[in-house]
Amino acid sequence: MSVINRITxxxxxxxxxxxxxxxxxxxxxxxxxxHFGPSPTVLRRIQESILDKxxxxxxxxxxxxxxxxxxxxxxxxxxxNISIYNGSDDALKExxxxxxxxxxxxxxxxxxxxxxxxxxxxxxxxxxKEKIIDPIGKHYYNFENIKNYDLxxxxxxxxxxxxxxxxxxxxxxxxxxxxxxxxxxxxYYEFSKQTCSDLVTKYNNIIITRTxxxxxxxxxxxxxxxxxxxxxxxxxxxxxxxxxxxQIAQIAASxxxxxxxxxxxxxKETKKSKEFLExxxxxxxTFECFENSHANFVLIKTKDSKSLVNLMLKNKVLIRDRSNxxxxxxxxxxxxxSIENVKKIINILKQFESKQ
Numbered sequence: 589m590s591v592i593n594r595i596t597x598x599x600x601x602x603x604x605x606x607x608x609x610x611x612x613x614x615x616x617x618x619x620x621x622x623h624f625g626p627s628p629t630v631l632r633r634i635q636e637s638i639l640d641k642x643x644x645x646x647x648x649x650x651x652x653x654x655x656x657x658x659x660x661x662x663x664x665x666x667x668x669n670i671s672i673y674n675g676s677d678d679a680l681k682e683x684x685x686x687x688x689x690x691x692x693x694x695x696x697x698x699x700x701x702x703x704x705x706x707x708x709x710x711x712x713x714x715x716x717k718e719k720i721i722d723p724i725g726k727h728y729y730n731f732e733n734i735k736n737y738d739l740x741x742x743x744x745x746x747x748x749x750x751x752x753x754x755x756x757x758x759x760x761x762x763x764x765x766x767x768x769x770x771x772x773x774x775x776y777y778e779f780s781k782q783t784c785s786d787l788v789t790k791y792n793n794i795i796i797t798r799t800x801x802x803x804x805x806x807x808x809x810x811x812x813x814x815x816x817x818x819x820x821x822x823x824x825x826x827x828x829x830x831x832x833x834x835q836i837a838q839i840a841a842s843x844x845x846x847x848x849x850x851x852x853x854x855x856k857e858t859k860k861s862k863e864f865l866e867x868x869x870x871x872x873x874t875f876e877c878f879e880n881s882h883a884n885f886v887l888i889k890t891k892d893s894k895s896l897v898n899l900m901l902k903n904k905v906l907i908r909d910r911s912n913x914x915x916x917x918x919x920x921x922x923x924x925x926s927i928e929n930v931k932k933i934i935n936i937l938k939q940f941e942s943k944q
Contacts, residue, residue, distance in 0.1 A: 615929055618906040620747070620776075620885050622805035623925020624854040627847040630806075630840045637839050648835035655838050658845040659813060663785050668818045671825065674832040676775060676799040676812030681707045683795060683814070686824055687739060687769055688712050695737040699723055699913035701747045701773065708741075720746075723915040724878045724889055727751040735765050743773040745780050748910050748921040750881025752780050759784070762791050770794045776883035778803035778855055785815050792817045800837075802884060803855055804844045809837040858884050861930040865922070868934050874941045885923045893918040896940055903936050 652672040660667050673679035688711035698717045708715050721728040745752045787794050796815040801807035869877040878887045890896050893911045900907050908921040
């Protein structure tokens with residue numbers, strides 16, 4: 589099937605609507621962005637950089653030299669194992685385009701991050717979506733038939749549940765299925781603090797994607813990176829557009845990595861807020877949640893997700909209805925940030941409870 593025919597058949601990925609005025613005191617708890625924003629040093633560094641009279645007319649650093657060096661320190665990997673992309677979504681898209689064709693068999697697990705479905709569909713129709721058993725409870729993955737697939741995609745921690753597959757289990761799968769390529773999406777690594785990054789130096793069948801959009805607060809600049817074997821990086825570099833990552837994004841990401849104390853503060857505060865919200869849910873007779881989310885959000889099951897979303901809207905809070913996903917009927921995902929933001933959400937949840 590031609591690419592044109594594949595695109596014609598596709599349904600576009602559409603995030604929840606944001607038809608609101610960002611200047612009117614809305615609380616964005618729907619797309620898992622940081623509620624704290626980037627390090628204060630980021631804006632200062634950008635302002636200093638753009639004073640260069642030639643800044644805007646020159647192409648960005650095509651090697652992302654400074655950023656790659658800082659990421660080498662941050663990940664503990666060599667520069668040859670790191671490649672920068674215009675957001676981790678672009679990295680995922682190029683990975684799927686590069687390693688799949690119409691004969692390739694792919695397995696993903698649902699509910700999970702659905703943007704990848706579009707990228708996979710560009711190359712193959714042989715895409716199996718295995719349902720996660722009891723996604724807001726024990727959250728069991730059936731890995732028995734992985735050996736039958738050419739590529740596996742795993743969001744870890746998973747989105748929208750926050751479930752974290754133990755690294756030992758992932759390494760066992762990778763080592764037993766050397767002919768299968770594993771894509772591990774670690775978009776929420778900074779919150780989980782578990783990574784498979786060291787596996788890329790041991791195995792040639794694993795690629796890790798990460799982003800600066802979540803914990804680092806740089807979602808609007810679109811910058812991410814991959815970690816992989818030197819062989820896989822060199823292969824992907826054959827089609828990577830080296831000019832696609834703009835200079836402001838490189839500066840912002842580099843500066844963020846130079847202020848890890850700020851990152852630590854944001855992650856610590858996020859975890860406090862998440863636990864505060866989870867504790868409220870656990871003591872509620874109206875709601876239940878997936879316990880111990882390893883990301884910056886909480887998945888909550890309610891009696892009527894649509895009514896809860898509308899009540900949040902009336903109070904200028906945006907949350908994400910996930911009821912359209914397998915096993916998540918009447919479930920909503922709520923991004924957490926500061927304690928103040930979470931307290932506002934809890935007050936609205938109490939209003940909802942009182943009407944039940």
